[in-house]
Amino acid sequence: MTAPSLNHCLKSWDHYTIPWVSSGEVRFSRISTTKEMITQDGLNDSSTQINPVGSVLLGMIGEGKTRGQVAILDVEAANNQNCAAIWASEAGVPPEYVYFWLWSQYEETRRGSSGNNQPALNKSIVERILFPLAPLDEMEEIVRLANQMLDAISEQEIAIEISRKQSTAQRQNILRAAFAGQLVAQDPNDEPASVLLARIRAERAARDAEKKPRGRQATETA
Numbered sequence: 001m002t003a004p005s006l007n008h009c010l011k012s013w014d015h016y017t018i019p020w021v022s023s024g025e026v027r028f029s030r031i032s033t034t035k036e037m038i039t040q041d042g043l044n045d046s047s048t049q050i051n052p053v054g055s056v057l058l059g060m061i062g063e064g065k066t067r068g069q070v071a072i073l074d075v076e077a078a079n080n081q082n083c084a085a086i087w088a089s090e091a092g093v094p095p096e097y098v099y100f101w102l103w104s105q106y107e108e109t110r111r112g113s114s115g116n117n118q119p120a121l122n123k124s125i126v127e128r129i130l131f132p133l134a135p136l137d138e139m140e141e142i143v144r145l146a147n148q149m150l151d152a153i154s155e156q157e158i159a160i161e162i163s164r165k166q167s168t169a170q171r172q173n174i175l176r177a178a179f180a181g182q183l184v185a186q187d188p189n190d191e192p193a194s195v196l197l198a199r200i201r202a203e204r205a206a207r208d209a210e211k212k213p214r215g216r217q218a219t220e221t222a
Contacts, residue, residue: 015039018050019077023066026059026083028103032074048078054089056098058109060121067121068110070102084126093133096143101131 016037025031043050051057055073059066061082072095079085088098102109109129113119134142177183181193 015041018043019075021057021071021073021077021079021083023059023061023080023082026057026066026071027069028071030072030074031057031077034075034077038078043078046078047081048085050076050078051085052076052087052089054087054095056086056088056095056102058084058086058102058121058126060084060126061118062120063118067113067119068102068106070099072096072099084121084123086126092136093131094136094139094143096147097139098131100143100146102129105129 016039018038018040019034020036020038021031021034022036025034038046051073053073053076057071057073057079059069059082061067066082086098088095109121110119112125112129113121114125133139174183
C-alpha cells in the first residue's frame with residue numbers, strides 16, 4: 001500500500017473548511033472562530049446542517065455549567081448534537097434578544113432538563129421554551145440597554161481588578177517600609193539591625209557556654 005504524499009495530505013486538509021461548534025464553546029459569548037473544522041462529506045454524514053450568522057446556540061448536555069449556556073454565531077457554522085441552534089436572525093428577531101432572554105433563564109432552563117443520571121435538554125424541551133416577543137423596536141431597545149449595562153459592569157470589573165492589584169502592591173510596599181524602618185522617625189543613636197543581631201547571637205552563645213560546664217560537673221559528681 002502506497003503512503004499518501006504530502007501534497008495529497010495538504011489537499012485533503014484544504015477540504016476542512018466548515019466551522020464546527022462543540023458544546024464547550026457555547027459559554028455566554030459570540031463565536032467567530034471554532035477549534036475544529038469539518039469537510040462537506042463530514043457534514044453530509046452528520047445529522048446537523050450549517051447555521052446562518054445570527055443563530056443562537058443553546059448547550060443541551062452537561063452536569064456542569066454547559067447545559068443551558070448560550071452563544072451567538074458571528075460566522076456560518078455547523079454544531080454537534082449537544083447543542084440546539086435557534087435561527088433567530090431568520091425569524092426577524094434580534095439574535096441578542098433571544099440570547100439575553102435565554103441567559104436570564106439559565107437556571108430555569110437547567111431545571112427543565114430531563115433524565116436522572118445525566119440531566120439534559122432535548123429538541124422537544126427546547127421547542128417548548130417560551131419567549132416574550134415584543135414589537136421589534138422594543139426588542140432592539142431592550143438589547144441596547146442590556147449591552148449598555150453589561151459594558152458598565154465590565155468597566156467596573158476592570159476597575160476592581162486594577163484596584164485589587166494596586167492594593168496588593170501597596171500592602172507589599174508598606175511591609176517593606178516597615179521592616180526597613182521607614183514608617184517612623186529614626187533615632188540616630190539607635191543601633192543598626194546588624195549590630196542588634198550580632199549582640200543577640202553573642203548573648204545566645206554565652207548562655208550556651210554557661211550551660212556546658214554545669215553539665216560536665218554534674219556528671220563527674222554522679
